[in-house]
Amino acid sequence: MCLATRGVAKYFGNVNAVLTIDSAIVRAIVAHARRDHPDEACGVVAGPIGSDVPARHIPMDNAARSMTFYEFDSMEHLRVWREMDDNDEEPVVIYHSHTATEAYPSRTDISFAGEPNAHYLLVSTREPDSEEIRSFRILDGVVTEEEVNIVDATVKS
Amino acid sequence: MAIEVRVPTILRSYTGGSKIVEGAGDSLSALIDDLDAKHNGIKGRLITPEGGLHRFVNIYVNDEDVRFLGALDAKLSDGDSITILPAVAGGALGFAAAAALLGR
Numbered sequence: 237m238c239l240a241t242r243g244v245a246k247y248f249g250n251v252n253a254v255l256t257i258d259s260a261i262v263r264a265i266v267a268h269a270r271r272d273h274p275d276e277a278c279g280v281v282a283g284p285i286g287s288d289v290p291a292r293h294i295p296m297d298n299a300a301r302s303m304t305f306y307e308f309d310s311m312e313h314l315r316v317w318r319e320m321d322d323n324d325e326e327p328v329v330i331y332h333s334h335t336a337t338e339a340y341p342s343r344t345d346i347s348f349a350g351e352p353n354a355h356y357l358l359v360s361t362r363e364p365d366s367e368e369i370r371s372f373r374i375l376d377g378v379v380t381e382e383e384v385n386i387v388d389a390t391v392k393s
Numbered sequence: 394m395a396i397e398v399r400v401p402t403i404l405r406s407y408t409g410g411s412k413i414v415e416g417a418g419d420s421l422s423a424l425i426d427d428l429d430a431k432h433n434g435i436k437g438r439l440i441t442p443e444g445g446l447h448r449f450v451n452i453y454v455n456d457e458d459v460r461f462l463g464a465l466d467a468k469l470s471d472g473d474s475i476t477i478l479p480a481v482a483g484g485a486l487g488f489a490a491a492a493a494l495l496g497r
Contacts, residue, residue: 350479
């Protein structure tokens with residue numbers, strides 16, 4: 237099931253169960269996941285602190301280079317997090333791909349989820365010609381799925 | 394001896410919301426003990442019951458990952474800056490296998 241819907245930009249802040257994300261960023265994330273397939277791909281979309289707007293796509297290396305596991309390289313992780321700090325940004329979206337299973341957080345994903353303010357976006361590339369894109373909040377081991385609202389920059393108000 | 398510690402969002406419940414706190418110690422383990430005395434419970438989020446660094450966090454001394462500096466034995470000096478980040482990891486692999494792969 238894909239919950240992504242098209243529509244005009246709706247930014248509700250952190251309280252509502254929806255991820256609003258630009259279609260160009262979604263395309264870039266899907267392209268990254270396809271490029272690294274069958275290994276898992278991972279990355280971040282940074283945005284201004286408190287805005288809940290994913291604005292700057294940062295593809296990260298999967299240091300594990302694995303079909304079933306991903307891990308940020310620890311030095312790249314530090315560099316990118318410092319850069320966000322300097323820009324008054326935060327990780328609005330943390331994404332990774334599952335390459336043979338559905339786009340739903342595994343027990344491993346849930347155990348490691350350490351950014352309480354982030355939307356955890358999963359892309360499944362198991363089907364060669366379509367992607368499943370789903371988004372979740374993961375807080376204290378509890379997974380809550382949310383709607384993905386994909387918008388075009390051209391129609392942003 | 395003052396050492397600046399940058400605390401990630403997920404651990405700020407221990408520091409009264411503070412993003413940067415100060416600590417003291419001549420090694421990482423001494424610093425963590427000092428932090429725990431001021432911010433009760435934070436040690437348990439950084440160190441496992443077996444006494445090793447927790448697999449869910451990365452700790453850096455200035456620009457270096459402490460795993461390359463002797464982990465808990467890493468030497469610290471006045472003016473060092475410590476950064477704590479929750480590891481970003483996961484994937485379809487089962488949890489036990491992932492933990493073993495990380496070797497932490």
